[in-house]
Each structure stands twice: as C-alpha cells, then as structure tokens.
Amino acid sequence: xxxxxxxxxxxxxxxxxxxxxxxxxxxxxxxxxxxxxxxxxxxxxxxxxxxxxxxxxxxxxxxxxxxxxxxxxxxxxxxxxxxxxxxxxxxxxxxxxxxxxxxxxxxxxxxxxxxxxxxxxxxxxxxxxxxxxxxxxxxxxxxxxxxxxxxxxxxxxxxxxxxxxxxxxxxxxxxxxxxxxxxxxxxxxxxxxxxxxxxxxxxxxxxxxxxxxxxxxxxxxxxxxxxxxxxxxxxxxxxxxxxxxxxxxxxxxxxxxxxxxxxxxxxxxxxxxxxxxxxxxxxxxxxxxxxxxxxxxxxxxxxxxxxxxxxxxxxxxxxxxxxxxxxxxxxxxxxxxxxxxxxxxxxxxxxxxxxxxxxxxxxxxxxxxxxxxxxxxxxxxxxxxx
Amino acid sequence: xxxxxxxxxxxxxxxxxxxxxxxxxxxxxxxxxxxxxxxxxxxxxxxxxxxxxxxxxxxxxxxxxxxxxxxxxxxxxxxxxxxxxxxxxxxxxxxxxxxxxxxxxxxxxxxxxxxxxxxxxxxxxxxxxxxxxxxxxxxxxxxxxxxxxxxxxxxxxxxxxxxxxxxxxxxxxxxxxxxxxxxxxxxxxxxxxxxxxxxxxxxxxxxxxxxxxxxxxxxxxxxxxxxxxxxxxxxxxxxxxxxxxxxxxxxxxxxxxxxxxxxxxxxxxxxxxxxxxxxxxxxxxxxxxxxxxxxxxxxxxxxxxxxxxxxxxxxxxxxxxxxxxxxxxxxxxxxxxxxxxxxxxxxxxxxxxxxxxxxxxxxxxxxxxxxxxxxxxxxxxxxxxx
Numbered sequence: 001x002x003x004x005x006x007x008x009x010x011x012x013x014x015x016x017x018x019x020x021x022x023x024x025x026x027x028x029x030x031x032x033x034x035x036x037x038x039x040x041x042x043x044x045x046x047x048x049x050x051x052x053x054x055x056x057x058x059x060x061x062x063x064x065x066x067x068x069x070x071x072x073x074x075x076x077x078x079x080x081x082x083x084x085x086x087x088x089x090x091x092x093x094x095x096x097x098x099x100x101x102x103x104x105x106x107x108x109x110x111x112x113x114x115x116x117x118x119x120x121x122x123x124x125x126x127x128x129x130x131x132x133x134x135x136x137x138x139x140x141x142x143x144x145x146x147x148x149x150x151x152x153x154x155x156x157x158x159x160x161x162x163x164x165x166x167x168x169x170x171x172x173x174x175x176x177x178x179x180x181x182x183x184x185x186x187x188x189x190x191x192x193x194x195x196x197x198x199x200x201x202x203x204x205x206x207x208x209x210x211x212x213x214x215x216x217x218x219x220x221x222x223x224x225x226x227x228x229x230x231x232x233x234x235x236x237x238x239x240x241x242x243x244x245x246x247x248x249x250x251x252x253x254x255x256x257x258x259x260x261x262x263x264x265x266x267x268x269x270x271x272x273x274x275x276x277x278x279x280x281x282x283x284x285x286x287x288x289x290x291x292x293x294x295x296x297x298x299x300x301x302x303x304x305x306x307x308x309x310x311x312x313x314x315x316x317x318x319x320x321x322x323x324x325x326x327x328x329x330x331x332x333x334x335x336x337x338x339x340x341x342x343x344x345x346x347x348x349x350x351x352x353x354x355x356x357x358x359x360x361x362x363x364x365x366x367x368x369x370x371x372x373x374x375x376x377x378x379x380x381x382x383x384x385x386x
Numbered sequence: 387x388x389x390x391x392x393x394x395x396x397x398x399x400x401x402x403x404x405x406x407x408x409x410x411x412x413x414x415x416x417x418x419x420x421x422x423x424x425x426x427x428x429x430x431x432x433x434x435x436x437x438x439x440x441x442x443x444x445x446x447x448x449x450x451x452x453x454x455x456x457x458x459x460x461x462x463x464x465x466x467x468x469x470x471x472x473x474x475x476x477x478x479x480x481x482x483x484x485x486x487x488x489x490x491x492x493x494x495x496x497x498x499x500x501x502x503x504x505x506x507x508x509x510x511x512x513x514x515x516x517x518x519x520x521x522x523x524x525x526x527x528x529x530x531x532x533x534x535x536x537x538x539x540x541x542x543x544x545x546x547x548x549x550x551x552x553x554x555x556x557x558x559x560x561x562x563x564x565x566x567x568x569x570x571x572x573x574x575x576x577x578x579x580x581x582x583x584x585x586x587x588x589x590x591x592x593x594x595x596x597x598x599x600x601x602x603x604x605x606x607x608x609x610x611x612x613x614x615x616x617x618x619x620x621x622x623x624x625x626x627x628x629x630x631x632x633x634x635x636x637x638x639x640x641x642x643x644x645x646x647x648x649x650x651x652x653x654x655x656x657x658x659x660x661x662x663x664x665x666x667x668x669x670x671x672x673x674x675x676x677x678x679x680x681x682x683x684x685x686x687x688x689x690x691x692x693x694x695x696x697x698x699x700x701x702x703x704x705x706x707x708x709x710x711x712x713x714x715x716x717x718x719x720x721x722x723x724x725x726x727x728x729x730x731x732x733x734x735x736x737x738x739x740x741x742x743x744x745x746x747x748x749x750x751x752x753x754x755x756x757x758x759x760x761x762x763x764x765x766x767x768x769x770x771x772x
Contacts, residue, residue: 031499032567051483053441074482092485096460097437099478099485106492106499113417113492129536131529136541139523139578141515150515155522162650165551181418192525264548 020044020079027104029118034103043119045080047092047101054095061090061117084333085121086371087188089114107188111179116188121371126378127190132200133159137192144256146248147219151212153257154186155265158199158206168266170207170273170385173253173297174377175214175282177304182213185377188370194378204381210261212253214278214285219248246288253289254296271322275384277301279373294322299384301327303376304334304368307347310354326351327380329361331372359383406430406465413490415504420489429505431466433478433487440481447476447503470719471507472757473574475500493574497565502574507757512764513576518586519545523578530642532634533605537598539643540572541651544585544592554652556593556659556771559639559683560763561600561668563690568599571763574756580764590767596647598639600664600671605634632674639675640682657708661770663687665759680708685770687713689762690720690754693733696740712737713766715747717758745769 024038024046036048047059052074058065059078068078089109092101100106100114107116135158144151158169174191176184185191191209198204217227227248230240262269276297278286283305290300291312300323302308308326313319328348335344348360361379363372410424410432422434433445438460444451445464454464475495478487486492486501493502521544530537544555560577562570571577577595584590603613613634616626648655662683664672669691676686677698686709688694694712699705714734721730734746747765749758 033497049483049485051481053482054480055439055441057483094440094480094483094485095437096439097435097443097480097485097488099435099480099483099488100492102483102485102498102500106486111419112488114488129527131536134527137525139525141520143517150517 027117028120029105029116031103031105036103037101037115037117039117039119043082043085045083045088045090045117045119046077047103048075048077049092049094049101049103050075051094056093056095058093059090060093060098061088065093083119084366084369084371085119085124086366086369086374087116087118088369089116091115108183109177109180109188123375126197127194127374128197129193130197130200132196135159135161135192135196135199137186142256142260144252146222146252146255151252151256153182153210153212155211155261156186156192156195156209157265158208159196160206161208161266165266167206168268170205170275171261171265171267172207172209172275172277172299172301172381172384173257174209174211175276175278175285176211177278177280177282178215181215182211184370185209185211189377190374191377194374195381198378198381205385207381207385208261208265208267210257212257214249214253214282216245216249216281216285219252221247222251246285249285250289250292254293258296271296271298272324273298273385275299275301275325277303277327277377277380278305279303279376280305280368290323290326291316291319294319298322298324299327300325301329301376301380303329303373303380304331307342307344308351308358309342309347310351310356313351313356314354320356324357325383326356326358327361327376327383328358329363329372329376329379331363331366331368333365333367334372335362413503414506415491415502417489417491422489423487423503425503425505429468429471431469431474431476431503431505432463433489434461434463435478435480435487435489436461437480442479442481444479445476446479446484447474451479469505470752470755470757471505471510472752472755472760473502473504474755475502477501494569495563495566495574509761512583513580513760514583515579516583516586518582521545521547521578521582521585523572528642528646530638532608532638532641537638537642539568539596539598541597541647542572542578542581542595543651544594545582546592547594547652551652554654556591556661557647557651557653558593558595558661558663558685558687558767558770559643560595560597561662561664561671562597563664563666563668564601567601568597570756571595571597575763576760577763580760581767584764584767591771593767593771594647594651594653596643598643600635600639600668602631602635602667602671605638607633608637632671635671636675636678640679644682657682657684658710659684659771661685661687661711663689663713663763663766664691665689665762666691666754676709676712677702677705680705684708684710685713686711687715687762687766689715689759689766690717693728693730694737694744695728695733696737696742699737699742700740706742710743711769712742712744713747713762713769714744715749715758715762715765717749717752717754719751719753720758721748 021040021042024040027037038046057068057076068076070076104115106113138155141150276286283302345360348358351358363375366372410426413423424432443454443462454462456462490501492499524541527536662672669688731746734744737744749761752758
C-alpha cells in the first residue's frame with residue numbers, strides 16, 4: 001500500500017472514529033478472560049492497553065497506524081477503520097517499540113510471533129468449531145536425512161482414523177506463505193475445523209493433511225550450497241529467485257517427509273492420492289514442484305501464488321497425463337484494479353480449455369490474507385479425490 | 387518473595403552486572419532468527435528491544451525488575467541476576483506497559499500468554515529433542531455433556547501407537563497449575579520429549595498422557611451453581627477454597643473426558659492403569675480427587691501441591707487397597723528455610739511406613755517453577771505401572 005493511500009485511510013479513520021458504531025464485542029481470539037481487542041459490526045478493531053508512562057501508543061493493523069488515546073487510568077484505547085472479514089496480523093507501537101498486544105492470542109506470520117485478530121465474517125460458519133465427529137491435529141518430529149536434523153510438522157487425521165483401521169487415506173501436503181511456518185495452517189488457517197466440518201457434511205472425502213515448514217531459504221541444495229534470495233526485481237512477485245529455488249524443500253519433501261508419512265500413517269501412497277497446495281510462497285512452490293514432479297503429486301492447489309498456463313503445463317513432461325486437478329485462487333482485492341500481468345481467471349480457463357481439470361476461485365472482498373486461504377482450502381477440499 | 391529480598395537481589399544484580407561474564411548465547415527458545423533473549427554460563431538473562439522513544443524499559447523476571455539501558459541506535463539492553471536452571475516466565479515493561487518480549491516464544495502461565503525463557507540446566511539432556519522413536523502430541527476437541535460445551539485437550543501417544551495395533555496402554559491424566567492451562571505440559575513442560583526419551587531408554591513403559599484444562603473456577607457444580615475462590619486466608623496455600631472445590635473438574639474428568647479417551651484410544655480402562663498427577667493446583671486436585679475416587683485412579687503424582695498423610699489415606703474409603711502409588715515432589719527452594727507446616731518428606735515417609743507405596747522427590751535448587759515439574763514427571767514416569 002503506498003503512503004498516499006495510507007494517509008488517506010488514516011484520515012478517513014479519524015472521521016470514521018467520530019461516528020463509530022458502539023456495538024463492540026470481544027474478539028473470539030482474545031486471551032482467556034480478556035475483553036480486548038474488540039470488534040464492532042462495522043468490522044472496526046478496538047484495542048486497549050495499560051501504558052501509564054507512555055507518550056505515544058499506536059495500533060498497527062492493515063498497513064495503517066492508528067493513534068490511541070490515553071485515559072486517566074493510564075489505559076490507552078483506539079479504534080481502526082473497518083477491516084476486511086477474517087484474520088489479520090497486527091501489533092502495538094508503544095513509544096516506538098513494536099510489541100504484541102498483551103491481550104491477544106499470538107500467531108506466526110510476518111516473520112514473527114505476534115498478535116492476530118479474527119474479524120467476524122458472513123460466511124464464518126465453515127470454520128466454526130462444532131459438535132461434529134472430530135479429527136486430530138498431531139504434532140510430531142521426524143529425522144530428515146537430507147537436512148541431517150530433526151524437523152517439526154503437524155498432521156491432521158480425520159475423524160474415524162483410529163477406529164476404521166482397514167481404511168487408507170489420500171494425503172494433502174499443505175504449505176504456508178513467506179514469513180510463516182507450519183503453524184499457520186494448523187492455527188490461523190483453521191485446517192482441522194474446516195475439514196472436520198466439510199467431512200461431517202459429506203462435502204469432502206476424509207483425507208490426511210501434512211503441514212511442514214517450507215521456507216525455502218532454510219534449506220540447502222543437494223550439493224550443500226546455500227539457497228538465498230537475490231535483490232528484488234520487477235515482476236515475478238518482485239523477488240529475484242535463484243534457479244531451481246525449491247530444490248532444498250523439494251528434496252526434503254520427497255526424500256524424507258513423504259516416506260515418513262507413508263510409513264507412519266495409513267496413506268494411499270501414489271500420486272493419484274497425493275496433493276500439494278499452498279498459499280503465496282507455498283503456492284509458488286506448488287507450481288514449481290507440481291510441474292516437475294507430476295509422478296509424485298496428482299492434485300495441485302495454488303492459493304494467491306500464481307497460475308499454471310496451458311503452455312507451462314504442456315511443456316512439463318508427463319504432466320498432462322498425470323495431473324488430476326489444478327486449482328487456482330485469489331482474494332478479489334488481489335486481482336482487481338490495475339494489476340499487472342495476465343488475469344489468473346483467464347489463464348486458468350485457458351488451461352481448462354486445453355483439456356486440464358482446472359478450477360478458478362475468487363474470495364470476495366479479501367486480500368492477500370488468511371480469509372482468502374481458509375476459503376480456498378474450503379473450495380479445494382471439495383474437489384479433491386473426485 | 388518479599389520486598390526486602392527483591393530489593394536486595396536488585397542491588398546484587400547491579401553489582402553482578404558490573405562483572406557479568408560475556409559468554410552470552412541466544413536462548414534455545416527464541417523466535418526463529420532472533421538473537422535475543424540470551425543467556426550466559428552464569429545463567430543471567432539478557433534482553434534487547436527496540437524502543438527509540440521510551441523513557442524507561444525494564445526486564446521483569448523472577449519477581450525482580452531490572453532496568454535496561456538505551457543505546458544510540460534506540461535499542462535497550464539489560465541483564466538479570468543469575469536465574470535458576472530451567473524455564474521462567476518473564477515480560478518487558480516499556481514506559482509502564484507490561485508486554486511480551488517481541489523476540490521470545492510465548493507460553494500460557496501467570497494467567498496470560500507471554501514470554502518465557504529456558505535457562506540451560508546441567509541435567510537438560512532428559513528434555514532435549516533426540517532422534518529416538520517419536521510419539522505424537524495430538525490436539526483434539528470433544529463434547530462435554532457436563533459443561534454443555536466443546537472442550538480442548540492434548541493427548542500424547544507414545545511411539546508405536548499407530549503400528550502396534552494389538553497393544554493397549556495405561557493413561558496418565560496430567561494437570562497444570564493455577565493461571566496455566568492444558569498448553570503447559572504440552573509446551574513448556576516438554577512432556578512429549580521427556581516421555582519419548584524415557585521410553586527409548588527403556589526407563590519408562592509406554593503410556594498415553596492426557597492434558598486438559600483443570601482450572602476449577604471455570605466449572606460449575608452439578609447443580610449449576612458457581613465455584614469461586616473466597617478471599618485469601620492464612621495456611622492452605624493462602625487460598626480460601628470452597629467446600630469440594632474440585633466438583634466441577636472432577637465431574638468433567640470422570641463423566642466426559644475419561645469415557646471419551648477410553649472410547650477413542652486403545653487404553654486399558656481400569657484404575658490399575660490410570661494415573662492422575664499435577665503440579666501446584668493440579669497437585670491439590672490430584673490429592674482431592676485421588677482420595678475420593680481410588681476406584682478411578684490407582685496412581686497419584688503430586689508435584690509442588692501438598693502431601694497425602696497416612697491419616698488422610700487411612701480415612702479415605704477403599705484407598706489403601708486400591709492405591710498403587712503416591713508420588714510427592716517439591717523444588718528444593720520450596721521446602722527449605724523457615725517454611726511453615728509439616729515437612730513433605732517426613733509426611734511421605736510416614737505414608738510409606740504405614741504400608742503405602744509412597745515416593746518422595748526433591749528437585750535440586752529449583753523453585754515453584756517448571757524445571758521442578760519436568761524433573762518430577764521424569765521421576766514419576768519411571769515409577770508408573772511397575
């Protein structure tokens with residue numbers, strides 16, 4: 001967001017605050033017993049923090065810093081402009097210190113553990129905890145021979161996994177974005193709740209989801225050399241990616257993670273029952289790895305992470321006969337306006353016209369944020385294994 | 387800790403800082419990529435935080451606030467006096483605002499999600515992640531009819547649980563302390579790592595561990611009335627507990643949680659294969675529930691949460707013939723000095739002399755903190771089911 005728009009939004013917010021609707025309720029994701037942060041029906045966020053000796057306290061959300069006002073009790077309070085539906089990272093700024101809000105829950109994103117808030121959404125029913133048959137999110141460590149280190153991942157197993165012992169399951173490998181980690185889908189992504197609900201309603205077939213850390217700069221190439229981002233350059237998300245930048249993550253995934261999962265869980269261990277999907281950087285990884293290894297992953301989901309064109313698909317060896325699905329999605333705020341590059345909807349429709357099972361989805365009125373990706377998972381899961 | 391001792395420690399710290407050993411290394415539990423907080427070989431904690439416009443920044447750890455010093459770059463740095471080995475909650479104070487350190491990982495304790503740091507310990511090997519057969523920590527939700535609500539818990543399953551399908555396992559219900567939650571044992575308690583290591587070494591038999599939220603004030607009595615703490619009074623941990631204060635948690639545990647676990651997991655569902663243990667408040671709950679329901683829990687562990695005297699045990703119906711183990715432990719800093727009340731070692735030895743299988747353990751040079759309880763779990767687990 002450029003500085004002019006920030007300033008404009010700030011100004012609008014000050015106006016908005018003068019007539020803000022006073023129906024604030026505590027956010028569902030506050031720390032136990034905490035009243036703040038709050039959200040009102042206009043999706044404004046209000047925070048309150050004790051800072052008796054501070055000169056300046058700000059709420060930093062959605063790329064805008066909102067000034068808080070000090071009360072006589074030493075508590076500072078302030079309200080943002082209306083936010084999009086869904087989850088947003090945010091922080092407080094206390095006399096220049098960027099710190100988590102001591103009242104919120106904490107999430108990993110923007111390359112830090114910090115505050116997040118869930119703004120209620122009209123369609124939030126699909127990610128609300130319900131009394132339906134419950135799966136599990138399992139936390140486990142495994143040895144990675146490629147990295148010569150223990151690694152940490154989460155595995156979602158659907159309801160019934162521990163009782164229907166003759167049943168084997170397909171597996172989705174589900175990746176986070178840049179500056180995020182394996183915690184993202186398990187926590188703010190609400191993967192377990194979304195899938196439990198979908199499966200209970202009969203809208204998705206039961207499957208396993210594996211969430212590991214795919215931060216590509218954390219891995220080395222097979223020859224031991226480092227993988228590093230170059231300076232930003234125009235196009236290609238503004239990043240200067242090295243040649244075959246997914247090499248380290250791809251080798252970890254295919255040499256260590258998938259064999260461990262297939263040995264430990266009752267999977268159907270073939271490409272027709274193995275999907276790869278991800279958001280942003282994870283979507284870019286899905287494209288890169290999916291085009292190279294159609295023998296490993298038959299189903300692909302790219303959320304806010306680019307597209308696969310018919311030319312790219314046709315050029316990838318064995319891709320056309322192996323691929324079962326290419327799902328592409330974006331938040332509507334990412335693809336509207338004067339965006340550069342080809343329209344992802346058109347590219348995906350051309351892919352479908354070229355004979356691929358290609359689907360395109362737009363999340364209404366959301367940006368490059370988790371609400372787009374929760375909705376994308378909800379859509380994608382209903383297409384898998386069918 | 388009284389104010390005089392705090393002031394004394396503060397003064398000692400200022401002296402200590404003048405000659406602090408400059409061999410600081412990043413804490414193992416920092417956020418990814420963060421250099422601070424650091425710890426040196428004298429177990430002093432050093433923090434660093436950017437707060438360019440602040441007038442005063444303090445590190446608040448171990449009941450003492452240490453002043454930080456501002457550098458020209460706007461970063462504040464400061465160092466604590468030597469801390470005990472193990473895990474400590476802490477926070478920063480920025481111009482009067484008590485906030486998490488933006489560089490640390492976050493833990494639930496002291497009734498808030500906030501910063502924690504692990505100070506290396508001479509015996510830390512037992513809770514270090516190793517390439518041994520790995521169990522899982524499973525996160526799941528279940529319906530509680532007693533509470534008419536979904537509840538959240540963690541379940542540790544040992545390595546081999548998903549492959550040795552003919553095997554059934556004993557279960558330990560493991561409770562946190564006051565101001566903590568089900569996250570405590572799963573996260574800072576390092577339950578999964580401790581048990582994986584113990585089982586791999588053949589020092590403990592494989593078993594399941596269930597970690598749920600036992601905060602007794604969160605529950606209602608069976609008749610729907612509230613359970614609340616009265617004003618503090620002398621003795622009995624300074625708390626004025628209502629009559630049968632464990633009623634709500636006990637009913638949840640016995641009516642909902644245990645049946646769910648026994649239905650969902652391959653448990654051995656009898657009191658000879660079911661243990662209850664906890665720290666502090668969780669230890670007090672273990673005593674109360676254990677004495678009332680020896681038909682449900684055959685094995686008890688009370689960590690920093692009181693004792694069971696021979697008189698109490700003899701007075702509890704069916705306890706003597708049902709109980710398999712009473713394990714009592716404390717940190718040495720809790721039981722030394724001019725502590726009031728009976729000596730827990732003597733009480734436990736008297737219990738053993740009265741014919742019970744009673745064990746007492748003291749964690750050397752630790753206080754009412756997680757290092758005492760990690761060590762207690764390590765000891766207790768080796769006695770279970772034998």
